[in-house]
Amino acid sequence: MNKIGWCMGIEQAGLLASKGFDYIECPLSSLPLEDEHALKEKLPQFLDSPLRVQAMNLFFPQGMMVVGPQADRERIRRYVHRAGEAASQIGAKIVVLGSGRQRMIPEEWARQKAEEQMLEALQWISEEWPGNGVTLALEPLNRKESNFINSVHDAVQLVKQINSPIVQALADFYHMDEENEPLETLMEYKDWIAHIHIADTGRLAPGTGTYPYKRFTEMLRAINYTGMISAECTLLETNKELEESFDFMQKMSNAIQSDAG
Numbered sequence: 001m002n003k004i005g006w007c008m009g010i011e012q013a014g015l016l017a018s019k020g021f022d023y024i025e026c027p028l029s030s031l032p033l034e035d036e037h038a039l040k041e042k043l044p045q046f047l048d049s050p051l052r053v054q055a056m057n058l059f060f061p062q063g064m065m066v067v068g069p070q071a072d073r074e075r076i077r078r079y080v081h082r083a084g085e086a087a088s089q090i091g092a093k094i095v096v097l098g099s100g101r102q103r104m105i106p107e108e109w110a111r112q113k114a115e116e117q118m119l120e121a122l123q124w125i126s127e128e129w130p131g132n133g134v135t136l137a138l139e140p141l142n143r144k145e146s147n148f149i150n151s152v153h154d155a156v157q158l159v160k161q162i163n164s165p166i167v168q169a170l171a172d173f174y175h176m177d178e179e180n181e182p183l184e185t186l187m188e189y190k191d192w193i194a195h196i197h198i199a200d201t202g203r204l205a206p207g208t209g210t211y212p213y214k215r216f217t218e219m220l221r222a223i224n225y226t227g228m229i230s231a232e233c234t235l236l237e238t239n240k241e242l243e244e245s246f247d248f249m250q251k252m253s254n255a256i257q258s259d260a261g
Contacts, residue, residue, distance in 0.1 A: 002225070002253040004246070005055060007197070007232040013051040019242045023054035025230045028095060029061040033082040046090045055195065055230055056087055057096040057139075066099065066121055067114035067148065068106045080124045088132035094195045094228060096170055098139035100146035114148055119161055126164035137170035137195040142178035151181045156189045168194030172232070173216055174203050183212070183219050190223035198249075199233035205241040206231050207248030220256045229253065 003022035008015075013024045026046070032038035046053050064079065065071045087095050105114045125136050138155045149155050155169040169192045176183070186193065198216075201209025229249060235241050 001250075001257050003054065003228045004249040004253055005228060005230045006242070007057055007230050010045055010049060010053065013049040013053075015238075016242070017051040019246050021051065021246060023228065024049070024051045025055035025057055025094075025096075025232075026053050027058035028056040028083060028087065029058045031086055033079055033086060034061075039082075039086065043086070043089065053090050053092055055094040055096065055228060056090075056092045057098060057230075057232070059083070059095065059097040060099040060102040062101075064102055066103045067117045068104075068109045071117055073120070076121055077124050080121060081128050084125065084129040084132045084134055087134045092134055094135055094137050096137045096139050096195060096197075098141055098170075100141045103148050104146055105148050111148075115158070118148075118158060122158065122162045122167050126162050126166045129166050135165070135194050136167050138167070139170040139172060139197070140175055140179075141172075142175045144178070145175075150175075151179055152176065152185045152189055152193070153181070156192045159192055168192055170195045170197060172197035172199075173211060174199040174232070177211060183215055186219045186223055190225075193223070193225070193227075195227055196220070196225065196229045197232045198229060199231065203233050205233055205235060205245045206252075207245055208241065213252065217252050217255050221258070225256060 005021050005023040005025050006016050007025040009030065010026045016024050031042055060066060066076060083095065103118065105111060138149065138159055140149050140151050140155045143150050152169060152171050159167050159169050169189065171186055171193050198206050200206050200211045231245060
């Protein structure tokens with residue numbers, strides 16, 4: 001079965017554990033990676049979590065630009081190195097690179113130059129993370145959140161150039177729906193998809209809206225997806241929706257694996 005988890009702060013690990021989830025996906029940027037002393041004090045909260053931190057999102061901290069004239073190459077490279085070390089120490093298997101604001105292309109900046117900057121960061125990850133047991137999943141974001149890498153297709157075109165098992169792509173049901181990206185894209189790029197994010201109508205809890213989950217599940221089954229699935233959404237009635245979405249996601253996982261292989 002696919003492991004199912006939820007994107008939340010580490011403070012909510014106990015809550016998710018009580019609801020039966022397999023793991024929690026926490027913000028990488030909540031770790032003070034650029035302050036060795038503060039990081040040493042923060043890490044135990046992740047290492048001793050009541051629920052395993054097997055995925056991390058929100059890669060770059062606020063203000064650390066990855067593309068554009070403000071991108072600091074040496075700072076980014078140091079951060080990438082420390083991110084891999086910390087994620088490995090915590091036991092995360094997937095680290096998601098979304099960071100829409102940090103990768104926003106300024107109006108005066110050439111898209112080709114932005115692609116070169118992103119490729120350089122991804123290349124550093126491919127060189128420095130092997131042996132950590134961590135895979136980077138590049139996340140497409142809809143155009144309301146970023147003007148760069150807006151589809152699974154876009155993400156795969158970049159990670160293909162790195163051509164490393166360490167650097168893969170993420171498919172997010174919410175962003176795919178916002179961009180009207182065909183679900184068949186999952187089949188086309190099945191060999192590059194390392195992680196899945198889900199939500200439902202209005203970016204609310206899975207199972208509460210009208211997203212075509214039957215078709216989405218069929219596609220994941222068709223590509224024999226065995227990785228993790230994280231919900232990333234807004235909760236209106238936390239306890240009730242966590243419980244109901246847990247059941248919904250378990251059934252989804254069962255359906256994906258029923259005819260897999």
